[in-house]
Amino acid sequence: MQGVAIPYIRAVERAGGLPVLLPFEVGRETASAFLQTIDGLLLTGGGDIAPAFTGREGPLREVLPQRDATEFLLVHRALTHGLPLLAICRGLQVLNVALGGTLYLHLPQELPGLPHDAPREQRHQPVHPVRIAPQSHLAQLVQTQELGVNSLHHQGIRDLAPGLQAVAWAPDGLVEAVELPDHPFALGLQWHPELLVEHDPRMLRLFQALVEHARTFQVARKLQEAG
Ligand code: MN
Numbered sequence: 001m002q003g004v005a006i007p008y009i010r011a012v013e014r015a016g017g018l019p020v021l022l023p024f025e026v027g028r029e030t031a032s033a034f035l036q037t038i039d040g041l042l043l044t045g046g047g048d049i050a051p052a053f054t055g056r057e058g059p060l061r062e063v064l065p066q067r068d069a070t071e072f073l074l075v076h077r078a079l080t081h082g083l084p085l086l087a088i089c090r091g092l093q094v095l096n097v098a099l100g101g102t103l104y105l106h107l108p109q110e111l112p113g114l115p116h117d118a119p120r121e122q123r124h125q126p127v128h129p130v131r132i133a134p135q136s137h138l139a140q141l142v143q144t145q146e147l148g149v150n151s152l153h154h155q156g157i158r159d160l161a162p163g164l165q166a167v168a169w170a171p172d173g174l175v176e177a178v179e180l181p182d183h184p185f186a187l188g189l190q191w192h193p194e195l196l197v198e199h200d201p202r203m204l205r206l207f208q209a210l211v212e213h214a215r216t217f218q219v220a221r222k223l224q225e226a227g
Helices: 006-014 028-035 065-081 090-098 137-142 201-226
Strands: 041-043 085-088 128-132 146-149 165-169 175-179 186-189
Touching (some): 090 175, 090 186, 128 137, 128 175, 137 175, 186 201
Antiparallel strands (some): 128 146, 165 175, 175 186
16 A cells, blocks of 8 residues: 555545645655644554664565655654644554554564454454553543454554553454543554444544544644734
8 A cells, every 4th residue: 555545535524624645755844844734643554664663574564664754753743743643553553663662563473363464355344342441532432442443454562652551452462542641632543443434433433533633733723823
């Protein structure tokens, strides 16, 4: 997957947001300038993070080091400026590595048991449950402590980055969602809610939360600009 898959765009639109896409083949200045124009950041799924950033080799898929570099920069700026952030699948892994965490580079080898890499035909189906921390923002949003999710990943969080809080787990103990407690809205999900929004309002709610926080951010930004 070399670009942004259509379901992400549709999910943001369905949630009332205006989807804007950033090419990742840009320099730091362009990426920084882009951040001045948006009110929320969605990090989408995609290939694996390059060994240069994880420090480890593995059976990697679709590695694009330039995308990694751009997304690390975006994450750091988003966190510094309180920009609302929803990070999905690869996005959650980028968030974790950006903040100093580590990954399982290939779950079938490093955490065998529960298959997380479901066939593509099952991308719209819940294939394993996640248990959600009752006090989390995520639990508040989806109004439940157990949720069936789809699962299309062969990597995952090994050591959680300092500052991140795990808020959902698969039955094998793998972290499936994280939050950043000191941030207005920073949520990372290992599953793909964008493929489930049509039939599950709880999945749409996650995108609506991003859009709502983006609106609040926009108001604050405009007030600041108006001086
Ligand atoms: Mn999974």
